[in-house]
Amino acid sequence: MQFPIILVSPARPENVGAAARAMKTMGFNELRIVDSDAHLQPAARWVAHGAGDIIDNVKIYPTLADAVADVEFVVATTARSRAKFHYYATPEQLVPLLGEKQQWMNRIALVFGREDSGLTNDELSLADILTGVPMVADYPSLNLGQAVMVYCYQLASLMQAKREQSEQTQEQQLNALRRRVNELLIKLGVEDDNKMSDWLTQRLGLLEQRDTAMLHRLLHDIEKKLAE
Numbered sequence: 001m002q003f004p005i006i007l008v009s010p011a012r013p014e015n016v017g018a019a020a021r022a023m024k025t026m027g028f029n030e031l032r033i034v035d036s037d038a039h040l041q042p043a044a045r046w047v048a049h050g051a052g053d054i055i056d057n058v059k060i061y062p063t064l065a066d067a068v069a070d071v072e073f074v075v076a077t078t079a080r081s082r083a084k085f086h087y088y089a090t091p092e093q094l095v096p097l098l099g100e101k102q103q104w105m106n107r108i109a110l111v112f113g114r115e116d117s118g119l120t121n122d123e124l125s126l127a128d129i130l131t132g133v134p135m136v137a138d139y140p141s142l143n144l145g146q147a148v149m150v151y152c153y154q155l156a157s158l159m160q161a162k163r164e165q166s167e168q169t170q171e172q173q174l175n176a177l178r179r180r181v182n183e184l185l186i187k188l189g190v191e192d193d194n195k196m197s198d199w200l201t202q203r204l205g206l207l208e209q210r211d212t213a214m215l216h217r218l219l220h221d222i223e224k225k226l227a228e
Contacts, residue, residue, distance in 0.1 A: 001102045003159065004030040004059075005152075006067050006111045008119060010144060013038040015115060017047025017055070018145025024051035026152035027159040032059045032067050032109075047145075064111065064123045071109040072174055073101050073205060076127035077147060078118055087206060088130045091154040097129070097206075098158055104173065104209040110151055115144050128174075128205030173212055177204055180219045187226055 005023055010016050016039045020031060031054050033039060039058045048055050061067035068074050075094065089097065098108060111127065113119035124130065133142060133150055142150065181200060185191040207215065 001105070001158070002030060002107045003028060003155070004032050004071070004107070004109045005148065006032040006034065006064070006109055007036070007144070008034040008064055008111065008123065009036050009114045010038045011036070011115055012144075013041035013044035014047045015144040017044040017049075017051075018143075019112075019148040020044070020048040020051040020054040022145060022149035022152050024048075024054055026149075026156040028152055028156075029054060029057075030059070031055075031057070032061060034061050034064050034067050064119075064126060068109055068111070068126055071107050072105040072172060073098075073108045074111060074127045074129075075109065076111040076119055076124055076130055077113065077151070078124060078130050078132055079141065087203070088132065090134055091131060091151055094129075094131055094151075095154065095157065098155065100208050102158060110155070112144060112147060128202070173209070173216070174204060174207075177207075177212055177216060177219075180216070180223075184219060184222065 005019065005028055007016065007019060010019075010033065016033070016036075020039075023029065023031060031039075037060075038044060039055050045052055045055055059067075075098070101108060111119065111123075113123070131151075133147065135141065181204065182191070182197075185193075185197055185200075191197060204212075204215075
């Protein structure tokens with residue numbers, strides 16, 4: 001399984017270097033950066049120390065949407081749940097959830113926002129689930145490098161886990177389900193009901209593979225009936 005770490009518009013090269021070092025220490029190797037060249041500044045490499053290879057292989061994207069275009073499941077970090085209807089998980093709670101997902105998905109991404117303002121609501125809407133580090137006080141908060149280390153440490157076990165492939169596994173199964181649900185809402189003429197649409201599509205990410213497959217079967221039957 002590929003597990004890219006995505007930094008959105010990081011401002012400080014030291015934070016990028018610290019994130020790369022945390023990734024390297026815990027077995028993560030793919031760093032994506034959105035709308036920033038902070039990794040090109042010398043300070044990033046100084047702080048990265050032995051993780052220069054991660055800095056050298058950074059992938060750059062103009063928007064977060066572009067950065068997650070090939071990702072099957074997106075986890076976004078935030079200090080508070082600002083997006084409506086999203087489920088919210090602690091780093092510890094992510095482990096079993098993502099452990100199940102990695103058995104039938106090839107690429108899961110973990111997204112970190114800007115140092116000063118985090119992720120916008122539009123960016124949070126791209127996520128399947130939100131996560132945050134529980135803290136006793138709102139301030140001082142974790143800086144970007146520290147936050148990346150917390151998550152890489154917590155999720156490191158997933159990088160060593162072997163994927164148990166099955167004949168029923170289908171790549172992009174969840175994304176295909178989202179498309180079918182959206183198409184069904186359009187056919188039913190209820191696509192403008194934003195509350196229902198958001199509630200439904202954002203909860204699809206919590207389904208396990210068996211549930212996803214069963215919902216595909218149900219949608220197939222509904223589509224067949226509507227076509228009669």
